[in-house]
Amino acid sequence: MTMMFGPDDLIDHDGPITPYRQLAAILKARIARGDWRPNRPIPSEARLVQEYGLARSTVRRGIAELVAEGVLFVMPQRGTYVSPSDSTEGAEG
Amino acid sequence: MTMMFGPDDLIDHDGPITPYRQLAAILKARIARGDWRPNRPIPSEARLVQEYGLARSTVRRGIAELVAEGVLFVMPQRGTYVSPSDSTEGAEG
DNA sequence: ATCAATTTGTTCGTATGTATG
């Protein structure tokens, strides 16, 4: 299996895949990798803006993608969190 | 081998070859020459319209020709990209 | 209660690019 994304992967603004989809894929990969655990917050939108060099609207779009997938959930004025998974977790808990 | 087309080649509107085929040949030559790399966008349709003095429909027709050949691929609302080739491209990454 | 910093929610404007007529 090949690793598609990493924590320090950069966004390819000229690539065929839209930046917000690239971000969604990167965040998804980082979650799967365990960078952020269930019920734990991911970096703030502002932090992701800095880290990946994207506009905030683009970051929000990428996050919205994962919220729609159930990977993330948002607590307004609090943060964006990794959804608790029903199958993946529970091993060591 | 001889170089048939170049970046600043012009379209011969009175010649026996239709303009859209001339454009397709020009673009193909420029890709082979390395003007645009795999997974990188070629100039926008509007840009090609200006550069070669063609109608947009003609540009689109020429592009469609190369898409059919697998030389280019289009990402809607994003751009037209050079297909990643397995044999035509150079060894240098 | 006041102040400041942080974080998500929302809207507006501008630009680019394809899709279609």
Next chain:
DNA sequence: CCATACATACGAACAAATTGA
């Protein structure tokens, strides 16, 4: 050629709630 529609991206500004001092 022009006009319209849609999708995407960036930038800026403001609102609302949270947090900590």
